[in-house]
Amino acid sequence: MIAQLAFLFVLGIAVFLIRRRVLFLARTIRLGKANDIKDRTGDRWRNVLLVAFGQKKMFKRPIPAVLHFFIYAGFLIINLEVLEFIIDGVAGTHRFFAPWLGSIYPVLMNLFEFLAVAVMVACVVFLLRRFVLRLPRFWSDEMTSWPRLDAALILVTEIILMWAILFMNASDQLLQGQHEHYPETGKLFFSAFLTPALAGLDVHSLVLVERFCWWFHIIGILGFSLYITYSKHLHIFLAFPNTYYARLETKGQIQNMPVVTREVRSMLGLEPAGAGPPSEPGRFGAKDINDLSWNSLLSAYSCTECGRCTSECPANQTGKKLSPRKIMMDVRDRMEEVGNSMAHGGAGLADGKSLLGNYITKEEINACTSCNACVEACPVLISPLDIILELRRYVAMEESGSPAQWNAMFQNIETNFAPWKFPAADRFNWAKENR
Ligand code: SF4
Ligand code: SF4
Numbered sequence: 262m263i264a265q266l267a268f269l270f271v272l273g274i275a276v277f278l279i280r281r282r283v284l285f286l287a288r289t290i291r292l293g294k295a296n297d298i299k300d301r302t303g304d305r306w307r308n309v310l311l312v313a314f315g316q317k318k319m320f321k322r323p324i325p326a327v328l329h330f331f332i333y334a335g336f337l338i339i340n341l342e343v344l345e346f347i348i349d350g351v352a353g354t355h356r357f358f359a360p361w362l363g364s365i366y367p368v369l370m371n372l373f374e375f376l377a378v379a380v381m382v383a384c385v386v387f388l389l390r391r392f393v394l395r396l397p398r399f400w401s402d403e404m405t406s407w408p409r410l411d412a413a414l415i416l417v418t419e420i421i422l423m424w425a426i427l428f429m430n431a432s433d434q435l436l437q438g439q440h441e442h443y444p445e446t447g448k449l450f451f452s453a454f455l456t457p458a459l460a461g462l463d464v465h466s467l468v469l470v471e472r473f474c475w476w477f478h479i480i481g482i483l484g485f486s487l488y489i490t491y492s493k494h495l496h497i498f499l500a501f502p503n504t505y506y507a508r509l510e511t512k513g514q515i516q517n518m519p520v521v522t523r524e525v526r527s528m529l530g531l532e533p534a535g536a537g538p539p540s541e542p543g544r545f546g547a548k549d550i551n552d553l554s555w556n557s558l559l560s561a562y563s564c565t566e567c568g569r570c571t572s573e574c575p576a577n578q579t580g581k582k583l584s585p586r587k588i589m590m591d592v593r594d595r596m597e598e599v600g601n602s603m604a605h606g607g608a609g610l611a612d613g614k615s616l617l618g619n620y621i622t623k624e625e626i627n628a629c630t631s632c633n634a635c636v637e638a639c640p641v642l643i644s645p646l647d648i649i650l651e652l653r654r655y656v657a658m659e660e661s662g663s664p665a666q667w668n669a670m671f672q673n674i675e676t677n678f679a680p681w682k683f684p685a686a687d688r689f690n691w692a693k694e695n696r
Contacts, residue, residue, distance in 0.1 A: 268350035275483035289600035293555030318640040328383035335380035367447030374451040377423040398568035403587035429474035431455035503563035507642035546654025549615040561592035570635035581628035585635035585645035591620035
């Protein structure tokens with residue numbers, strides 16, 4: 262009974278803290294501008310199935326993809342076992358599903374053990390890749406001590422949690438037939454390798470080991486679930502809504518801001534475009550997070566910090582200051598700053614800071630070639646380019662602060678409808694000359 266009360270207490274605290282953090286995340290994402298996304302639901306669900314569930318884009322690099330798949334499948338499937346942990350913890354039972362599932366139970370347990378080992382192997386490889394082979398994309402400037410520590414904590418925690426499952430099963434196996442609380446579950450393949458390490462222990466000590474691993478694992482899982490909400494690992498949940506709400510338009514199709522379109526049409530004496538009500542007069546482009554759409558803010562929390570975007574970015578490759586991963590990390594950091602300030606009654610968005618200026622510089626956004634390589638590379642369909650373009654629009658339209666070299670191009674577009682200085686009427690002169 263004491264154990265059940267203790268479990269309910271731990272579970273209650275975890276649920277309270279996780280709920281509080283989830284509400285914080287939802288409030289912060291809602292700081293973004295409204296963007297009513299209801300079109301092409303079939304395509305959107307296809308993205309969720311192929312890209313989020315199926316990890317389709319990860320498989321462009323097969324070896325990390327397979328290892329990542331083990332961690333992902335392990336996370337999804339082994340956590341089914343957590344359901345049994347919770348039932349056992351609340352009801353005071355032990356291996357609640359064993360009598361119900363009969364001979365299927367050991368098959369499932371062996372599958373969980375296989376995945377536990379696969380997760381450990383994948384995590385060790387990822388740690389080696391990051392910290393021994395030191396892949397450059399994990400050591401670029403924006404990967405400061407916290408993102409590196411975050412990645413290491415996640416990988417090490419997963420390894421420790423998997424060990425706890427295996428030791429728990431090993432001690433459980435030894436207790437079966439010796440203690441009435443431990444029913445027969447059938448042979449478990451991987452944890453059987455650990456039983457020699459525990460074979461010398463008496464029943465009391467084995468119960469202690471089994472209970473310690475059980476509590477360690479469930480508290481670890483609950484703590485890890487809370488930690489995830491503060492970490493880049495949040496992508497394991499947010500990749501699903503993010504892929505659903507991702508842009509479906511052809512890459513490179515730059516959307517005119519409705520407010521600009523409306524203004525130009527009214528200047529030309531045309532009917533306003535679209536049937537909806539006129540948009541609120543606001544800022545052109547984005548200076549801070551509340552000028553970005555809510556789905557751009559969602560994507561900042563969905564970023565895995567994998568750096569695939571930055572490693573494909575031509576501006577970054579040629580030594581420019583731009584890193585699309587940093588753009589996403591900066592948006593998320595600014596969201597956290599504003600969200601925390603608002604949660605504590607602070608100034609929030611009116612704190613005298615802004616995304617552009619305090620986090621992202623003009624030099625960074627001006628280096629972007631709008632090539633979409635980052636969008637193509639992203640395994641969870643994030644578009645750093647959308648954010649860069651919004652920030653650049655703000656600089657161009659609100660501050661007239663684009664680089665002086667660009668002014669000639671703007672002028673040409675205005676007068677010649679093309680970036681070059683030739684009049685539109687001369688556009689086909691080349692064809693005449695070559696006739
Ligand atoms: S669109 Fe911009 S940020 Fe993205 S890869 Fe191209 S240059 Fe880099
Ligand atoms: S934006 Fe996408 S590709 Fe870039 S770091 Fe984040 S998840 Fe990786």
